[in-house]
Amino acid sequence: MKNHDIEVLIIEDDLRIAEIQKRFIEKIEGFQTVGIAASYEEAKTFIELLQPDLLLLDVYFPDMNGLDLLKETKQQEKQMDVIMITATKEIQKVQEAISIGVFDYMIKPVVFERFKQSLVRYQEYHRKLVEFQDENLHLTQQQVDKLLRKEVSGTGPANDKTYLPKGIDPLTLEKVLVFLGRVNTGLTAEMVAKEIGVSRTTARRYLEHLMSEEKIAANLAYGTVGRPERVYIVK
Numbered sequence: 247m248k249n250h251d252i253e254v255l256i257i258e259d260d261l262r263i264a265e266i267q268k269r270f271i272e273k274i275e276g277f278q279t280v281g282i283a284a285s286y287e288e289a290k291t292f293i294e295l296l297q298p299d300l301l302l303l304d305v306y307f308p309d310m311n312g313l314d315l316l317k318e319t320k321q322q323e324k325q326m327d328v329i330m331i332t333a334t335k336e337i338q339k340v341q342e343a344i345s346i347g348v349f350d351y352m353i354k355p356v357v358f359e360r361f362k363q364s365l366v367r368y369q370e371y372h373r374k375l376v377e378f379q380d381e382n383l384h385l386t387q388q389q390v391d392k393l394l395r396k397e398v399s400g401t402g403p404a405n406d407k408t409y410l411p412k413g414i415d416p417l418t419l420e421k422v423l424v425f426l427g428r429v430n431t432g433l434t435a436e437m438v439a440k441e442i443g444v445s446r447t448t449a450r451r452y453l454e455h456l457m458s459e460e461k462i463a464a465n466l467a468y469g470t471v472g473r474p475e476r477v478y479i480v481k
Contacts, residue, residue: 251276251277251278252276252277252278252299252300252368252369252372253278253280253296253298253299253300254271254277254278254279254280254298254299254300254301254302255279255280255281255282255283255289255292255293255296255298255300255301255302256268256279256281256282256283256302257282257283257284257289257301257302257303257304257312257315258282258283258284258302258303258304258331259284259285259304259307259308260304261282261284263354264282264284265282267302267331267361268282270358270361270362271365273358273362274362274365274366276369277365277369280292280296280298281296281298284307285307285308285309285310286307286309286310286315287309289310289315290315290318293319293322293326297324297326298326299326299327299372300326300327300328300329300349300368300372301319301326301327301328301329302329302331303315303316303328303329303330303331303332304330304331304332305330305332305334305339305343306332306334312330312332313339313342313343313346316328316330316343316346316347316348317346320346320347327349327368327371327372328347328348328349329348329349329350329351329352329364329365329368330343330348330350330351330352331352331354331356332351332352332353332354333353333354334353335353349364349368349371350364350367350368352364356458357454357457357458358454359411359414359451359454359455359458360455360458360459362411363411363458366411366412371393374389374392374393375393378393411455413451414451414452414455418442418444418452419452419455419456421442422438422442422449422452422453422456423456423461423462423480425438425441425442426438426456426462426478426479426480427480430479431479432465432467432477432478432479433477433478433479434467434475434476434477434478435449435450435453435476435478436449438452438453438478453476453478456478457478460481461480461481462478462479462480462481463478463479463480463481464476464477464478464479465477465479
């Protein structure tokens with residue numbers, strides 16, 4: 247099978263959110279948005295005509311439930327993978343999506359680092375799948391484990407750091423979290439940068455990653471010139 251960009255269909259009835267997802271995808275090498283569907287009929291038509299590799303799917307639409315569409319995609323001749331991106335937090339919906347077989351489940355609003363993390367993991371899964379198909383293998387347990395994302399590289403707890411996005415060092419991340427934990431009043435990216443010894447941009451990247459993991463929260467505060475600035479605090 248020839249290597250090609252992973253084709254993504256966005257199924258989202260809020261076109262502003264769909265456009266944000268499209269722009270996120272454009273920033274990640276190896277992916278291509280092939281369409282945006284805002285309704286059940288559009289989704290069915292695009293899936294049938296385009297046969298994408300990956301669907302980014304919301305749950306609630308005016309004319310459908312995304313979980314019902316998820317079930318339908320699992321019956322397609324070409325197996326398509328699905329990442330749910332939704333504001334739905336009910337445990338029953340999350341469990342149902344997992345049991346049907348979503349690759350990932352992201353809760354809106356999604357920050358870019360969390361979005362990228364999910365797509366990069368999917369890219370690795372897709373690459374292995376294509377590789378195994380090309381070789382027409384009878385899979386070993388180790389290869390099955392890789393496809394199930396139980397193994398990325400190495401074994402044990404240290405494996406967690408393999409899921410960190412590019413540019414996020416686990417030791418620096420821990421320093422940021424510890425510093426935030428010591429200060430109950432909240433900190434700006436500039437304060438964190440001075441304490442850790444990194445640039446403000448780098449500090450903000452670590453803080454946004456921690457927000458995507460829901461380990462910290464952020465509020466807006468207004469400085470002396472009236473410009474709002476994010477203040478981060480451990481949840």
